[in-house]
Amino acid sequence: MSEQVLFKNRRVDCRPASLADYRAGGGYEALTKAVRTMTPDEVIKVVMDSGLRGRGGAGFPTGRKWSFVRKDAPHPRYIQCNTDEMEPGTFKDRILVNTDPHLVIEGIVLCGYAVQADHGVFFIRPSYDADARLLERELEVAREAGLLGKNILGSDFSFDIDVHRSAGRYICGESSAQANAIMGKRPNPDKNSHMTDSGLWGLPTVVNNVETLASVPSILRNGVEWFQTLAASPTGDGTKLYSVSGEVAEPGCFELPGGTRLGDIIFGAAGGMLPGAEFKTCLPGGTSTSFVAREHLETPMDFDSMKKAGLSLGTGSVIVFDKNTCLVQATINILAYFARESCGWCTPCREGIPYMKHILERIEAGEAGERDVELLQRVADGMEHAYCGFAPGAAMPVHGLLKHFRDEVREHLDGRGCPFVGEGVAKPGLWTSLDRDETVPDEADSEGRDG
Amino acid sequence: MLPRELEQEIAEMVRETDHVEEKIIDVIYLLQRHFGYFSDEAMGHAARLTGKTLVELEELATFYDFIYREPLGRFVIHVCDGVTCWMHHENGLFDYLCRKLGVEVGETTADGLFTVLPTACLGNCHNAPAMLVNGEHYGRLTPEKVDRILDNLRENADTIPLCLCR
Numbered sequence A: 001m002s003e004q005v006l007f008k009n010r011r012v013d014c015r016p017a018s019l020a021d022y023r024a025g026g027g028y029e030a031l032t033k034a035v036r037t038m039t040p041d042e043v044i045k046v047v048m049d050s051g052l053r054g055r056g057g058a059g060f061p062t063g064r065k066w067s068f069v070r071k072d073a074p075h076p077r078y079i080q081c082n083t084d085e086m087e088p089g090t091f092k093d094r095i096l097v098n099t100d101p102h103l104v105i106e107g108i109v110l111c112g113y114a115v116q117a118d119h120g121v122f123f124i125r126p127s128y129d130a131d132a133r134l135l136e137r138e139l140e141v142a143r144e145a146g147l148l149g150k151n152i153l154g155s156d157f158s159f160d161i162d163v164h165r166s167a168g169r170y171i172c173g174e175s176s177a178q179a180n181a182i183m184g185k186r187p188n189p190d191k192n193s194h195m196t197d198s199g200l201w202g203l204p205t206v207v208n209n210v211e212t213l214a215s216v217p218s219i220l221r222n223g224v225e226w227f228q229t230l231a232a233s234p235t236g237d238g239t240k241l242y243s244v245s246g247e248v249a250e251p252g253c254f255e256l257p258g259g260t261r262l263g264d265i266i267f268g269a270a271g272g273m274l275p276g277a278e279f280k281t282c283l284p285g286g287t288s289t290s291f292v293a294r295e296h297l298e299t300p301m302d303f304d305s306m307k308k309a310g311l312s313l314g315t316g317s318v319i320v321f322d323k324n325t326c327l328v329q330a331t332i333n334i335l336a337y338f339a340r341e342s343c344g345w346c347t348p349c350r351e352g353i354p355y356m357k358h359i360l361e362r363i364e365a366g367e368a369g370e371r372d373v374e375l376l377q378r379v380a381d382g383m384e385h386a387y388c389g390f391a392p393g394a395a396m397p398v399h400g401l402l403k404h405f406r407d408e409v410r411e412h413l414d415g416r417g418c419p420f421v422g423e424g425v426a427k428p429g430l431w432t433s434l435d436r437d438e439t440v441p442d443e444a445d446s447e448g449r450d451g
Numbered sequence B: 001m002l003p004r005e006l007e008q009e010i011a012e013m014v015r016e017t018d019h020v021e022e023k024i025i026d027v028i029y030l031l032q033r034h035f036g037y038f039s040d041e042a043m044g045h046a047a048r049l050t051g052k053t054l055v056e057l058e059e060l061a062t063f064y065d066f067i068y069r070e071p072l073g074r075f076v077i078h079v080c081d082g083v084t085c086w087m088h089h090e091n092g093l094f095d096y097l098c099r100k101l102g103v104e105v106g107e108t109t110a111d112g113l114f115t116v117l118p119t120a121c122l123g124n125c126h127n128a129p130a131m132l133v134n135g136e137h138y139g140r141l142t143p144e145k146v147d148r149i150l151d152n153l154r155e156n157a158d159t160i161p162l163c164l165c166r
């Protein structure tokens, strides 16, 4: 196994690492070093030099984002830690929080120190209520240990973190929508404000994903050079959490060198296909990325390599499809999700996504012809004109379907309907027993810490 | 009238914050748990206690998945219909649950115990098909497993405390 940095304290019994566990492995050494021996600018510089990029999907350089907070900016300043992940296939942050809560907490405090913030807000979705409770408990533990609150570790830096419970909705993962949600407004995105100037309550706010922040403590402790040796590809900054789900033998979340080849993630870490299943394609980074062609299995899973291949890394959540699964149906499912989760603010998204779904349903039923496929392409192209990145993201699987699986789509046309219906085809819907071992103990299940 | 403890809990929450807006969702959750759903009466209390207008509250209540403006069962069964769960036969899970409970998706059982709702990915895709009930995650569901979960909830319905984000 390659070096485990984020999952260093992952335990076989799935219990989250305690403060003592975390400290035994060098936890909070980075914070001690930072507040006692480093200036905030030095911290930013190390993070910048490391090349760490945001793990929430956009891949923006983390240190640069932090450097946008002006030195003379007003207080209080905020850190918004994003734990929303509602996109199908994505579960890395939930596992990370449940593996090592203090790693995440230390990451937030370090970010707070770097930009001289006053408050951190842990934004957490309602279906992670067990995680919210866990965090509240561990935040209190950190406070009692002097790692949080007034004069952290005896320094003159004070910073505290609150847990903000969301009430659901995928769009709350978008940073400005999330800020609106925290401020009790309807969480539509707001593209007019720069969060680092005017975020929460009109004050400077840095928004980072859980995984991004959790990567910071080890960089400060072990140094930039060490961090750069972790990746498998030249631009694969550090290690990366890849969550793999779908028709694979061992679905789960794996910490691997950043830039590990897509095929190695699926056929190595995730144990390859389920018995009886054959690889057709995958969505490499969650449902707002494109279906890939077979040759893409060679592509390193980092931001730049994926981009070069015309794909995107997204959250690094690989969803794997079997040869017998109809991709038209799969895309209908994905569009139903996006149609339901659209915030409804702008027309291309609000009207366009249901429209794409409608066209695909006609294709699936055999009621469509070649011209409908062209129409589908046009509507998908039109998603570029939506207000935020949600709609272009929703169109990505459609683009992938039409680019790499047009023949499969064509087989549905002109009265023929879905070719995947029939004897011996394991269709979604025929749920009798599960085709995998029941290896997850009930107890871990019910505590929300399976994984 | 609200029970005195709840009234005080909310009043204190509002008093202690710099921004009452930040606490609105928590206030709604507390009232929702008390009333079983975010009823008009609950909304009236929320408005009174936070100083927000009914329109402002309605605007939020109708946006979010976990705020319910209609009555529903004690246990809300959130079944994931994300694409990974879909390929692991989430349709069958819905079908089984609904037949077992004698309801359609969105309906509540006659005894007022269960409501079945579709939900966005629960972050449990590696254990698909997955569902969430009262804050607890259940995965790799089989008919037998579903039976056990329902039986347990039914038998202990009176003693299982409801979590905040139901």
Ligand code: SF4
Binding pocket: A171, A188, A189, A342, A343, A344, A345, A346, A347, A349, A350, A386, A387, A388, A389, A390, A391
């Ligand atoms: S693209 Fe969709 S989610 Fe984004 S603002 Fe428009 S309607 Fe809302």
Ligand code: FES
Binding pocket: A088, A089, A090, B080, B081, B082, B083, B084, B085, B086, B121, B122, B123, B124, B125, B128, B130
């Ligand atoms: S797709 Fe069902 S839990 Fe993620």
